[in-house]
Amino acid sequence: GQNIDQPTEMTATEGAIVQINCTYQTSGFNGLFWYQQHAGEAPTFLSYNVLDGLEEKGRFSSFLSRSKGYSYLLLKELQMKDSASYLCASEGWGKFQFGAGTQVVVTP
Amino acid sequence: DVKVTQSSRYLVKRTGEKVFLECVQDMDHENMFWYRQDPGLGLRLIYFSYDVKMKEKGDIPEGYSVSREKKERFSLILESASTNQTSMYLCASSVQGANNYGYTFGSGTRLTVV
Numbered sequence: 001g002q003n004i005d006q007p008t009e010m011t012a013t014e015g016a017i018v019q020i021n022c023t024y025q026t027s028g029f030n031g032l033f034w035y036q037q038h039a040g041e042a043p044t045f046l047s048y049n050v051l052d053g054l055e056e057k058g059r060f061s062s063f064l065s066r067s068k069g070y071s072y073l074l075l076k077e078l079q080m081k082d083s084a085s086y087l088c089a090s091e092g093w094g095k096f097q098f099g100a101g102t103q104v105v106v107t108p
Numbered sequence: 109d110v111k112v113t114q115s116s117r118y119l120v121k122r123t124g125e126k127v128f129l130e131c132v133q134d135m136d137h138e139n140m141f142w143y144r145q146d147p148g149l150g151l152r153l154i155y156f157s158y159d160v161k162m163k164e165k166g167d168i169p170e171g172y173s174v175s176r177e178k179k180e181r182f183s184l185i186l187e188s189a190s191t192n193q194t195s196m197y198l199c200a201s202s203v204q205g206a207n208n209y210g211y212t213f214g215s216g217t218r219l220t221v222v
Contacts, residue, residue, distance in 0.1 A: 100150035
């Protein structure tokens with residue numbers, strides 16, 4: 001079966017760091033993706049992990065542990081424009097399974 | 109840039125109407141997908157296609173059908189629209205095989221059935 005779990009909402013202040021955790025159970029697991037989605041818009045690609053470890057891209061980093069079925073997205077030096085929903089998605093057998101999304105609220 | 113274009117951003121239809129949602133991609137992607145997105149439920153896969161004239165049911169295909177007559181176009185059809193099909197519909201495409209970029213999404217169609 002397929003199952004993705006991530007927190008519903010997180011709040012942080014500008015300049016802070018927030019870590020969004022994601023656990024998954026995916027048949028034929030091929031990789032873990034993170035997407036950002038602003039209200040009323042389509043999701044946009046943020047990061048991809050296929051091997052264990054940390055991938056860093058500017059203020060955003062993503063981590064994967066395949067043995068634990070666990071990933072996190074780390075957002076550093078938060079800006080107001082980072083207020084959005086962050087979707088964790090696992091790929092297995094060519095199909096993506098999405099979590100319900102974590103709404104990140106950045107406050108001044 | 110890869111582009112996935114959905115024909116309508118907003119649609120309002122009446123219960124019982126037949127509704128067509130069109131999606132076109134311009135990057136020669138083999139795979140195309142239709143999702144619906146509802147608050148608290150995330151994205152749920154309706155149908156997908158790995159090739160022309162090929163279609164596979166996703167997790168929630170009931171009440172929907174699809175058509176892929178050409179590689180670049182994937183249409184979602186609501187045979188008889190119902191109020192519980194009010195939702196945001198997202199089309200996506202991807203290359204076949206190893207893929208570092210996942211899906212490219214269209215901008216979405218917000219459908220309201222009254």
